[in-house]
Amino acid sequence: MKIAIIGTGNLGKSIAKGLITSNAITTLYLTKRNLDAIQEFDGYQNVYLTSNNAEAVKQSDIIIFAVQPAHFETILRDIKPLLTEKHVLISTITGFLIPKMEAIVGSDQFIIRAMPNTAIAVGKSITCLCSNEKGAERIKIAEAIFNRLGTSIAIPEKQMQAATVVCASGIAFWMRLIRATTQAAIQLGFEAETAQDLAMHTCEGAASLLIATGNHPEQEIDKVTTPKGCTIEGLNEMEHKGLSSSLIQGMVTSFNKINTIKTEQL
Ligand SMILES: NC(=O)C1=CN([C@@H]2O[C@H](COP(=O)(O)OP(=O)(O)OC[C@H]3O[C@@H](n4cnc5c(N)ncnc54)[C@H](OP(=O)(O)O)[C@@H]3O)[C@@H](O)[C@H]2O)C=CC1
Numbered sequence: 001m002k003i004a005i006i007g008t009g010n011l012g013k014s015i016a017k018g019l020i021t022s023n024a025i026t027t028l029y030l031t032k033r034n035l036d037a038i039q040e041f042d043g044y045q046n047v048y049l050t051s052n053n054a055e056a057v058k059q060s061d062i063i064i065f066a067v068q069p070a071h072f073e074t075i076l077r078d079i080k081p082l083l084t085e086k087h088v089l090i091s092t093i094t095g096f097l098i099p100k101m102e103a104i105v106g107s108d109q110f111i112i113r114a115m116p117n118t119a120i121a122v123g124k125s126i127t128c129l130c131s132n133e134k135g136a137e138r139i140k141i142a143e144a145i146f147n148r149l150g151t152s153i154a155i156p157e158k159q160m161q162a163a164t165v166v167c168a169s170g171i172a173f174w175m176r177l178i179r180a181t182t183q184a185a186i187q188l189g190f191e192a193e194t195a196q197d198l199a200m201h202t203c204e205g206a207a208s209l210l211i212a213t214g215n216h217p218e219q220e221i222d223k224v225t226t227p228k229g230c231t232i233e234g235l236n237e238m239e240h241k242g243l244s245s246s247l248i249q250g251m252v253t254s255f256n257k258i259n260t261i262k263t264e265q266l
């Protein structure tokens with residue numbers, strides 16, 4: 001596959017790492033105005049670094065956009081004259097809706113929105129996908145790419161904002177939980193490095209149990225909570241202090257913020 005990533009920042013670099021590691025590319029163009037921060041990709045076979053978005057678009061079939069929302073409209077307008085029937089446009093941009101993209105490049109383009117997360121760098125992203133009517137003809141291509149880099153799921157566009165919070169911002173939320181359990185492990189007597197190992201592998205184990213069994217979390221909790229034991233005592237104390245409530249409220253606050261993110265140049 002001939003892929004270009006327009007805007008190789010935090011997310012773009014993560015996608016690039018995943019694509020390179022999984023051998024998913026024929027050629028990969030990575031663009032950015034200042035190339036200093038992506039020199040780590042210099043020297044990979046068939047990977048090209050450039051500040052020239054037009055060149056990247058001309059040389060590629062699949063164009064993945066990963067710029068900040070306020071930069072996207074100008075870039076789309078700039079590349080519009082270069083688009084041909086070979087191009088599939090995949091936007092990861094938060095809050096930039098398909099009708100707005102169609103208004104710029106036309107509804108006859110294959111347009112797909114993808115919401116991955118930074119775990120795509122290690123092939124573990126859950127990526128939500130939706131498309132315009134024309135893009136539905138190419139959604140299998142997007143699924144093929146993102147399934148190589150984790151798991152993909154098709155959702156209606158109206159759920160894309162919620163998916164951004166749950167899956168993309170979700171990485172940050174889970175990191176904070178892992179950090180907190182690490183801090184607790186240190187207080188309980190482990191060295192910092194060991195504490196983090198214990199916290200992150202326990203987190204991985206918990207998620208893996210649910211993925212493997214399809215069980216509800218409470219079924220797995222029931223297996224751990226000995227009556228009058230230490231687990232239920234700890235869990236109930238966390239809930240008295242508002243654990244579930246603060247997570248839910250934080251995610252709803254994050255969701256409400258999305259609608260205020262500027263997608264136009266200031
Ligand atoms: N970070 C994440 O976990 C996720 C982010 N997203 C979405 O992905 C997008 C990118 O986010 P993120 O990676 O965090 O942002 P970054 O700011 O880290 O990356 C954006 C990159 O775009 C580059 N850029 C800006 N203007 C241009 C241009 N004209 N041509 C080419 N490159 C350009 C910038 O580099 P330079 O200034 O050198 O050009 C920068 O490196 C956002 O819209 C965000 O909502 C979605 C899911 C997850």
Ligand SMILES: O=C(O)[C@@H]1CCC=N1
Pocket residue numbers: 094164168169
């Ligand atoms: O924080 C943000 O706005 C972006 C969207 C999801 C992850 N990063």
